Amino acid sequence: MIKITRSSIGVSSQGSGLGTIIFSVGDGTNIIQAGTRGYTPRIPKAFTIVSMDIAEVSTVPVASTAVIDILKGAYASYPTCTSITASAKPTLTASAANSDQVLTGWTKTVADTEFLAFNVNSNDVAKKILLTLTIQK
Secondary structure, three states, rough: EEEEOOOOEEEEEEEEEEEEEEEEEOOOOOOOOOOEEEEEEOOOOOOOEEEEEEEEEEOOOOEEEEEEEEEEHHHHHOOOOOOOOOOOOOOOEOOOOOOOOOOOOOOOOOOOEEEEEEEEEEEEEOOOOOEEEEEEO
């Protein structure tokens, strides 16, 4: 797992070629501020994103309104990147959790020559957010 200023990104592998990329932001105490909160290193193996889950996971989860964008770029051009989520960004809308298995408009493929970045576009009261991408390798 890579630790990046109160954010972390982890990758785990499941059976059947499935895996997860988990992005965690916030310390559970302070309200998360907008801005870029984490980068992955170069992706070691290409994959396709198949679903997304987002949740406010502080000690006492609260209904929040928050938007996180996922971006990707060529590792040779790091840190320059562009959004892969179109208008369907991972969002909490006055809720503590949300999921999306369709990912309408997303660029779902990520090559082994790319990296990902995570940007908090907006947040009202969330103190810790967990964003999980299920991937097919």
